Amino acid sequence: MLRVISSVEAVERLKAAGFNTNVNRLNAGLRQGVYPFGCAIKLNEYVYEIYSTLLDKWIAERSERT
Structure with missing residues (x-):
């Protein structure tokens, strides 16, 4: 089951894994379809859905192996 988390x-989570980012950058990437672990839904304003399992997988795929 996918759990939805906030931006x-x-x-x-991204910062803890060593990625240099912020909420504005993450949300812009979601609006542009850059990140496969979530989506941006246009209502009166944007609503962001980030799926924790997909985010964790994305981080693991990009993390340096020790």
């Missing part, structure tokens, strides 16, 4: 929580 803030996603940025915290």
